[in-house]
Amino acid sequence: MEINKDLIAASSTPVVLAILAEEDSYGYAILQRVRELSKGRMEWTDGMLYPVLHRLERLGHVEARWEVAASGRRRKYYGITPQGRAQLAEERKQWQAVDATLRIIWRALVLPVPAGRPPSAAPLPQGA
Amino acid sequence: MVALEEQIDQWRSYLRRRQAIHSVDVAELEDHLREQVAILADAGLATDEAFLVAVKRMGDLDALSREFAREHSDRLWKQLVVSPSDAGESQAAARTDAVVAFCLAAAAAVAIKVPALFGMQLDEDASFYARNLCFLVLPLLTGYFVWKRRLNPSTVRWLAIAFVVAAVFANVYPFDPDSSTEALTALHLPIALWLVVGIAYAGGRWRRVEGRMDFIRFSGELLIYYVLIALGGGVLTAFMVAMFDSIGIDPEPFIESWLLPCGAAGAVVVAAWLVEAKQSVIENMAPVLTRLFTPLFAAVLVTFLGALLWTGRGVDFERDLLIKFNLLLVVVLGLLLYSLSARDPRSPRGAFDVMQVVLVVSALLADAVALWAISARITEFGFSPNRVAALGANVILLVNLAWSAVLYIRFLRGRGSVTALERWQTDYLSVYAVWAAIVVIVFPPVFGYD
Numbered sequence: 001m002e003i004n005k006d007l008i009a010a011s012s013t014p015v016v017l018a019i020l021a022e023e024d025s026y027g028y029a030i031l032q033r034v035r036e037l038s039k040g041r042m043e044w045t046d047g048m049l050y051p052v053l054h055r056l057e058r059l060g061h062v063e064a065r066w067e068v069a070a071s072g073r074r075r076k077y078y079g080i081t082p083q084g085r086a087q088l089a090e091e092r093k094q095w096q097a098v099d100a101t102l103r104i105i106w107r108a109l110v111l112p113v114p115a116g117r118p119p120s121a122a123p124l125p126q127g128a
Numbered sequence: 129m130v131a132l133e134e135q136i137d138q139w140r141s142y143l144r145r146r147q148a149i150h151s152v153d154v155a156e157l158e159d160h161l162r163e164q165v166a167i168l169a170d171a172g173l174a175t176d177e178a179f180l181v182a183v184k185r186m187g188d189l190d191a192l193s194r195e196f197a198r199e200h201s202d203r204l205w206k207q208l209v210v211s212p213s214d215a216g217e218s219q220a221a222a223r224t225d226a227v228v229a230f231c232l233a234a235a236a237a238v239a240i241k242v243p244a245l246f247g248m249q250l251d252e253d254a255s256f257y258a259r260n261l262c263f264l265v266l267p268l269l270t271g272y273f274v275w276k277r278r279l280n281p282s283t284v285r286w287l288a289i290a291f292v293v294a295a296v297f298a299n300v301y302p303f304d305p306d307s308s309t310e311a312l313t314a315l316h317l318p319i320a321l322w323l324v325v326g327i328a329y330a331g332g333r334w335r336r337v338e339g340r341m342d343f344i345r346f347s348g349e350l351l352i353y354y355v356l357i358a359l360g361g362g363v364l365t366a367f368m369v370a371m372f373d374s375i376g377i378d379p380e381p382f383i384e385s386w387l388l389p390c391g392a393a394g395a396v397v398v399a400a401w402l403v404e405a406k407q408s409v410i411e412n413m414a415p416v417l418t419r420l421f422t423p424l425f426a427a428v429l430v431t432f433l434g435a436l437l438w439t440g441r442g443v444d445f446e447r448d449l450l451i452k453f454n455l456l457l458v459v460v461l462g463l464l465l466y467s468l469s470a471r472d473p474r475s476p477r478g479a480f481d482v483m484q485v486v487l488v489v490s491a492l493l494a495d496a497v498a499l500w501a502i503s504a505r506i507t508e509f510g511f512s513p514n515r516v517a518a519l520g521a522n523v524i525l526l527v528n529l530a531w532s533a534v535l536y537i538r539f540l541r542g543r544g545s546v547t548a549l550e551r552w553q554t555d556y557l558s559v560y561a562v563w564a565a566i567v568v569i570v571f572p573p574v575f576g577y578d
Contacts, residue, residue, distance in 0.1 A: 045186070048195055
């Protein structure tokens, strides 16, 4: 299953902020973490992460610094700022509200969603 | 591994051409690419395969640069004076260029005050300044290009000789006070010496059409920048007057004897530097203005000719008639030149070209009417130096435009190329300079320094 582009774009801010809230990281590692967390279902085009990071940096949600990595190359690390943490909390509330709404409506619908499988078995996205 | 480095180099240079992606971003993306390649290679892929996969995963570069452009929309407004994006050699060179330009501008500002040390005042010795103004400014402008283009010493020697000879002719003639030949000298010297600046500007490419065409482009852009700087200077001056007046200090003597002359002199070099610096940065202004005004001028001229025919009136002969028509021809020539300078020689003829021909032909007709009016009565008024100079300039412009019209019509009918027109215009540049030199050198003795 692939998640559509609009959803990926909309969720990019909380996903990136949440990953950076775990620990400071850099582009490639952030993408690895996204793949790992989504079990490969959120497929980002690698390059597109960087404009997102730059936007978050401009908004003051993350801070960037250049460091020399173990490989000897210069690498740009990103870390979340207090303002970014506040933003993450805010995003989280909003996503939880969306998620809760959808949960209720899924329960009200008696349609079997994926063919052949009972609706209760369908895994829900981890919003909460 | 060499192959991989080469591939990454190519990829990097390809990415750098994107305006919205700065070199720091390229470095960040490159780090990403290298890590991806390393991990894929560890997983058993050959390096070139790993490189291809990594590039593919990075995504379509057009989409990526669009995304960067959306995030960094400011980068699409190319920054002129400060370019923080690209570090390294080019930036250092740009800084040296700026420093040299500002030093020369300061030197021009000082040079304009040097005669004051010898008791020459701007208001009392106006005729001295009028004759020598270009010797105080243009050598510094030429010097900028001598430095920038690294001209060889023999060229520099010839340029210097040209300035010295001109300075001698401007100053040895015993002009009568308030004589018109002196005014003509002051007017024509800069035109003649502008060719010297052009030779320095073209830096060895003067003999080639492209070199001279670049100089024409440079001249137009310089004028526009100079006017913009002058407008800014006007605003600054107005504020200065208003503010210092409010605390009871009169700034006008300072403005008149320092700010205005020094600023005007220095601005020439600064404007030249700006044109050089932004040459590759922003779309040139002169062709844009030309596009706007060619149809308008053509409409005015056609209406004028129509009114002339309709009313059956002749052109009233008056003192400044020729000068007015000279200015008209200069403007038309400018419109022609700057639309030509921006024209891609390969592009097919279009409606704008027809407009251009209408403009030139109607200007020629209008000028012919004026010349007719003058020729009928010039014997009555006599040949004063002013009249001969104006008539000469008119004939020179008329010949240029007439042959331009012929070449342009040939092009429209598919029998010629725009290149022929370009060659004609750029070849003609020296005619202006020669005529200006004749006015400076021959007119004063012929007309008895009157």
